[in-house]
Amino acid sequence: MREKDAARAQEPARRRIYRYLHRAQEFCGKGDLAQALCLSMPTVYQHVNELMGEGLIAYSGERQSTGGRSAQGLAIVPDARLTVGIFITEDELRLAIADLRLNQLCYKRVPFRPELAFGAALAAELERFLDESRVERSRLLGVGVAIPGILSPDARQLLFAPTLRMRDVPLDGLYRAIPYPLHLGNDANCGGRAECFIREHQHDLAYLTLEEGVGGAIFIGDSLYTGLAQRSGEFGHMCVEPGGLLCSCGRHGCLEAYCTVRRIRAAGYDVEDFFQRAAAHDPRCETLLGDILRHLAVGINNIHAALDCDVILGGYLSDYLEPWLPLLRQYLADGSFFGSSADYLQLSTLRSHSSVLGAACHFIQKFIDEI
Ligand SMILES: [Zn+2]
CATH class of the missing domain: 3.30.420.40 (ATPase, nucleotide binding domain)
Structure with missing residues (x-):
């Protein structure tokens, strides 16, 4: 059991009930709550009534039980x-x-x-x-x-x-x-944080965001690893090409100098138009996109070699990367010390949001x- 799960088992019954219902994907009645959380039925009734009175949870439908009696399902009120x-x-x-x-x-x-x-x-x-x-x-x-x-x-x-x-x-x-x-x-x-929230109970992850700049974050379980000076996960300023393109930080060859919205716009393209042209084999766009993806692969390989966890790609550019994911994974596999298939790389569920x-x-x- 992770440390956080152990701490949550010690939480007040009211919070445990709400948290359980917040996560629940399937039908959950009062009996299910009592069983799953090892609570007595009177305790469950008391807190469910309270939470309902506050408008935080509501009945969500019925389920017929074997004895012919129906059980009322419970759900949080999201809004x-x-x-x-x-x-x-x-x-x-x-x-x-x-x-x-x-x-x-x-x-x-x-x-x-x-x-x-x-x-x-x-x-x-x-x-x-x-x-x-x-x-x-x-x-x-x-x-x-x-x-x-x-x-x-x-x-x-x-x-x-x-x-x-x-x-x-x-x-x-x-x-x-x-x-x-x-x-x-x-x-x-x-x-x-958003990716961890919606992928609850998944593994550790490194998050990489491609916007005007490139940012990153490392989550151990669902806790952010901050580093000593709040600088962990600054993947954007990791060198992927010594002596390469000038970066916004003033140095040369950072990942941020290669894989950003800014670079595409500086080449004279609207981002959507750029990806459409690359898909239609416009030579200039194909070359630039290839360069972006190859440097992105160097950066992602470094992250994966250091952390050995899922790498989630988000930010504005991730809205356009789905068709290019097989190519990016191929670059990753080609450059990987482990020769892996790079299925640890996933696009963010929420993309640019x-x-x-x-x-x-x-x-x-x-x-x-x-x-
Ligand atoms: Zn930089």
């Missing part, structure tokens, strides 16, 4: 609470509203240029989004913001964000401007952990 995720990129905001199962209820992209003091502008976009989405503010647990950069351990300072061209920027203005509970996180950490939903995910997990 009893809502969270907002915001992802700040180089040139836009992505905003999403999610329910307690991390289902995306509303989504919007708006042009946005983050300047040094962007708190008020971001707050205005958030309020506009909430109005348009007709969200009851009373159901809102909080707002999570994903930032493509390294944050200080207390998340009050943006230490370095090459793609936003920001260094040592205080974030107090953002906390003052947002009138809801606020949580800031690195974009790749958020994306990996991982980071924004991962930002929203923080308050869902907090809600469940404190229920």
